[in-house]
Amino acid sequence: MNNSAMSTVELDVNGKRKAVVVRHADTLLDVLRVKLGLTGAKPGCGNGDCGACAVLVDDEPMHSCHMLAVEAAGKRVTTIEGLQGTALQQAFVDHWAVQCGYCTSGMIVASHGLLLRHPNPDEATVNEWLSSNLCRCTGYEEIKQAVLSVARSVGQAGGTTP
Amino acid sequence: MIPFDFEYCKPATVGEALKTFRDLQAAGKRVCYYGGGTEFISLARLGSVTTAAVIDLKGIPECLTLSENDQHVLIGAAASLTQIAEYRAYPLLSDHCRRIADHTSRNRITIGGNLAGVIEYREAVLPLLVSDAQVVVARGEGMETVSIHDIFKGTLLIGAGEFIIQLLVPRSEANLPYVSLKKTRHSKVDYPLVSIAASKKDGRIRLAVSGVCRYPFRYPPLEDEVNAANRSPLERAERAAARLPEPAVNDAFGSRDYRLFLLRHAIADTIRQLEGA
Ligand SMILES: Cc1cc2nc3c(=O)[nH]c(=O)nc-3n(C[C@H](O)[C@H](O)[C@H](O)COP(=O)(O)OP(=O)(O)OC[C@H]3O[C@@H](n4cnc5c(N)ncnc54)[C@H](O)[C@@H]3O)c2cc1C
Ligand code: FES
Numbered sequence A: 001m002n003n004s005a006m007s008t009v010e011l012d013v014n015g016k017r018k019a020v021v022v023r024h025a026d027t028l029l030d031v032l033r034v035k036l037g038l039t040g041a042k043p044g045c046g047n048g049d050c051g052a053c054a055v056l057v058d059d060e061p062m063h064s065c066h067m068l069a070v071e072a073a074g075k076r077v078t079t080i081e082g083l084q085g086t087a088l089q090q091a092f093v094d095h096w097a098v099q100c101g102y103c104t105s106g107m108i109v110a111s112h113g114l115l116l117r118h119p120n121p122d123e124a125t126v127n128e129w130l131s132s133n134l135c136r137c138t139g140y141e142e143i144k145q146a147v148l149s150v151a152r153s154v155g156q157a158g159g160t161t162p
Numbered sequence B: 001m002i003p004f005d006f007e008y009c010k011p012a013t014v015g016e017a018l019k020t021f022r023d024l025q026a027a028g029k030r031v032c033y034y035g036g037g038t039e040f041i042s043l044a045r046l047g048s049v050t051t052a053a054v055i056d057l058k059g060i061p062e063c064l065t066l067s068e069n070d071q072h073v074l075i076g077a078a079a080s081l082t083q084i085a086e087y088r089a090y091p092l093l094s095d096h097c098r099r100i101a102d103h104t105s106r107n108r109i110t111i112g113g114n115l116a117g118v119i120e121y122r123e124a125v126l127p128l129l130v131s132d133a134q135v136v137v138a139r140g141e142g143m144e145t146v147s148i149h150d151i152f153k154g155t156l157l158i159g160a161g162e163f164i165i166q167l168l169v170p171r172s173e174a175n176l177p178y179v180s181l182k183k184t185r186h187s188k189v190d191y192p193l194v195s196i197a198a199s200k201k202d203g204r205i206r207l208a209v210s211g212v213c214r215y216p217f218r219y220p221p222l223e224d225e226v227n228a229a230n231r232s233p234l235e236r237a238e239r240a241a242a243r244l245p246e247p248a249v250n251d252a253f254g255s256r257d258y259r260l261f262l263l264r265h266a267i268a269d270t271i272r273q274l275e276g277a
């Protein structure tokens, strides 16, 4: 379907192809949550300030509240639902990097993007990337330690999967 | 949710973008160019901006380029701030873009959007003012190249239907000694109280400022004070900070006195770094 206000777009979300009818005015966040039932990306500020809505688009973190769904056509979208069972998810549990959990999906998604790009990041790089994600519960330290622990174990194993 | 509908167009050429704009406008529609879309989506959600169509510039190869030719470093207007931060052909621009917003936002924000948007800081323009960059503008049926000083006077002066295609930085300006500096209220990620981009060429410091007045500027009387002979860096900085194009902003983010205090010290630090004092 294509008219001046809507189109059918082919989205690749967590490795699955979906044909979705979207309003051009729909943000990627709206479409993931409302049309695809993927509620892991959270609505927070809606303004690019908090990072709760982060997803990976072609492996780069993006605020899905600040991107139109129609722009994601032909790109690979990874949400927190696509990162189940990863070492990073377990590290967040092990390091008590979760309290209320509202920021957690955005934190894990952004950290996953970071480790894909920088498998062995220094602390400054972790700080720079995670400055996009606000947490009102933890002190950030546990989150940073969780990310660095995975970086270290990936580095030791010589692997590439965070 | 954005409370109104619009057409979404993604032209592949400059000519197609200009024609799409003209055709939609002739049909009585309000049209908006679209870079990273971050400002558009925030304002549209609030109903502060409405449009019947957006024209996404990210399908035009010239708008995405990051390259060099004999004379210039070419920066596509739809390149993201992250891409520019990583493309280090003009390190002052790379470093200054890296201080704008946060990492994930920089993956979306484009340099064209930063220059053309309503948020007044427009920090990416500072290195362009300092390097006397040229701007390639889509205009009429084609493109024109104009000096940044003619097209940017606090805000971008382009007509309806026109858009920025590229920024051209002279190669002779791209690898000079430079300073990129930003002071915020408290966190690293914030709008600037003072943002400075400066370089030094033929013994003279060139310097542009954002955050202090209501718009970014490079102002010759201020620059003359920065370069005055036989005075200490702090004396020169104090005299320079007294030569603003308009009074400093005084608001809840920073009082006028505080902004001027930061500006004086930021200019003095810039002079010391560039003169190796
Ligand atoms: C979280 C966050 C933090 C920020 N922090 C800073 C900061 O520290 N410093 C700072 O300077 N700014 C900051 N900004 C502001 C940001 O740089 C501007 O809002 C900018 O407009 C966003 O760029 P965009 O590409 O997303 O713009 P868009 O939303 O795509 O467009 C904004 C406007 O520019 C026009 N436009 C876009 N591209 C072009 C073009 N090539 N030619 C002509 N017109 C064009 C559009 O028509 C529209 O009117 C921040 C923004 C966010 C979301
Ligand atoms: S909801 Fe997207 S950044 Fe806050």
Ligand code: FES
Pocket (backbone or CB within 6 Å): A097, A098, A099, A100, A101, A102, A103, A104, A134, A135, A136, A137, A138
């Ligand atoms: S755990 Fe509650 S906001 Fe981060």
